[in-house]
Amino acid sequence: MEPIKSSELITNDDGSVFHLHLHPEDLAEQVILVGDPSRVEMIASYFEKIEIRKSNREFCTITGYYKGYRLSVISTGIGPDNIDIVMNELDALVNIDLHTKEIKEQKKTLNIVRIGTSGSVQADVPVHSFVISEMSLGIDGVLRFYRDNEMICDAAFEEAFIKECHWAPLAARPYAVKASKRLVDKLHTEGVTVKGVTLTANGFYGPQGRVLRLPIEMPTVNDEIARFRFGDYKIINYEMESAAIAGLAALMGHQATTICLIIANRANGDASADYKPHMKKLVEYTLNSLIR
Ligand SMILES: O=P(O)(O)O[C@H]1O[C@H](CO)[C@@H](O)[C@H]1O
Numbered sequence: 001m002e003p004i005k006s007s008e009l010i011t012n013d014d015g016s017v018f019h020l021h022l023h024p025e026d027l028a029e030q031v032i033l034v035g036d037p038s039r040v041e042m043i044a045s046y047f048e049k050i051e052i053r054k055s056n057r058e059f060c061t062i063t064g065y066y067k068g069y070r071l072s073v074i075s076t077g078i079g080p081d082n083i084d085i086v087m088n089e090l091d092a093l094v095n096i097d098l099h100t101k102e103i104k105e106q107k108k109t110l111n112i113v114r115i116g117t118s119g120s121v122q123a124d125v126p127v128h129s130f131v132i133s134e135m136s137l138g139i140d141g142v143l144r145f146y147r148d149n150e151m152i153c154d155a156a157f158e159e160a161f162i163k164e165c166h167w168a169p170l171a172a173r174p175y176a177v178k179a180s181k182r183l184v185d186k187l188h189t190e191g192v193t194v195k196g197v198t199l200t201a202n203g204f205y206g207p208q209g210r211v212l213r214l215p216i217e218m219p220t221v222n223d224e225i226a227r228f229r230f231g232d233y234k235i236i237n238y239e240m241e242s243a244a245i246a247g248l249a250a251l252m253g254h255q256a257t258t259i260c261l262i263i264a265n266r267a268n269g270d271a272s273a274d275y276k277p278h279m280k281k282l283v284e285y286t287l288n289s290l291i292r
C-alpha cells in the first residue's frame, strides 16, 4: 500500500503527530479524554507517577500511573471538530508508522473513556448525577464524512427521532452510535450511575435549544427530546463530543464511551453552583471502575 502523503498526516520536526505533539511511546492503551485542559492536571493529581506531560494549543496530555495502571489523560477542548483531530491522531499514533507513514499490519485497540460535563434534559436526572452514554446521537455531522458510517449507525433510531422530535429539515441528519458495551458495563453501577442516550451537539446555545437573544429554529425540541423513547432507550443529556468519539472509535476498531457529570438541568432550569468537587468524585469513581 502507498504511504500516506505528508500533507495528509502532518508530523512535527521532532516526529510527533501534528496537533497532539505526541510520539507513539507517549501514549498509554487506556486513554481518558476531557474537554477542559485544567481537568487533565486534576486527574493526574491522583497518579502516583507521571511519565510525560506535553501540550499544544488546547491539547494537553499527561501519561502516568494510577494504582499501577498506565493511563494517558488528554484534553480535547470544546466540540466534535476537535474530536476529529484527536481520534485521528490517537489512531495514527498506534496504527500508522509515523516515520514511513505506512499503515501497520497489526492494529492496536485503545480503550477510550471521556469524562465530561453535561446538561440533563430529564427532570428526574438532577444536577450532580453521573450519566454514562450507552448510545450517542450526534447532531454535529462529523461522522457522516467517513465511509460506511451508516453501517455502525442505527437508522431506525435516527428516523424515529427525526419524526417525533420534528427535526428541522435543514439541520444536519442525526447519527445514532452505540458505545463500547464492555466499557459501559465496567463503568455502570446500579444506583450510582444512570445509563442512556446522549445528544452530541455542535454548539452550546442554539444547537442545545438555549435561547439568549436569538430565537431558535426548533423552540420546543427539548420537551420533545425528553419525551422521546425508542424501545428501552431514552435521551438523558446533552454534551458536545461523545457521538464523534463513539462513532470514530467504532470505525477505527477502538473501544469508547463517555461518562458525564450533570451540571445543568434543562427541564427544571437548575445549574450547579459549584460542580468542581462533584467532578473530583466522578474522576475517583471512573478511575477506580476502570481498574477493577
Ligand atoms: O466539560 P467538557 O468535557 O468540556 O464537556 C462539556 O463542556 C463543554 C461546554 O461547556 C463541551 O465540551 C461539553 O461537551
Ligand SMILES: O=c1cc[nH]c(=O)[nH]1
Residues within 6 Å of the ligand: 117, 118, 119, 120, 204, 208, 238, 239, 240, 263, 264
Ligand atoms: O448544558 C450543558 C452543560 C455542559 N456541557 C454542555 O455541552 N451542555
